[in-house]
Amino acid sequence: MTAETLANDTLSTPANDDLHQLHTVNNSGNTVTLRDSVEVALKNYFAQLDGAPVSDVYQLVLSEVEAPLLEQVMKYTRNNQTKASTMLGLNRGTLRKKLKQYGLL
Structure with a gap:
């Protein structure tokens, strides 16, 4: 799986029996989990280190995942920090700190 393939993935609705796992459907129609995508990215990263x-x-991994997570949750909640903090399971103050850290506030 290439970075281009991952970039072109679309979010899909997970099956009812697996609501707690994030899935994407790539251009080939294959279902890929976020975990699988991270694993592939890390394997590629370590291979390049030589x-x-x-x-x-x-x-590094946390910042790569956390920034887009916060951005998408804020879009989903229409920038409602109270809803976003509840959705993320974070204290509202912690959410604000993280939003500032990534330039999202």
Whole structure:
């Protein structure tokens, strides 16, 4: 799976028995989970390192996922921070801090 394929994926509604897992449907019509996409991206990242030392991978992954998550939740809630914080399971103050951190506020 390429980055281009992932970029062209569309969000789909998960089956009723799996409402807690995020899915996309790629251009080939295959269902791909967010977890699968992250796994592929990390495998590619580590393959490109070619043994080079690296640190802060956790923060790298978190920032790559957290920013678009916050952006989409804010769009979904029409910028209602109370609804967004409830949806995310975050304290409203924590949400505001994260929104500022990613330049979304």
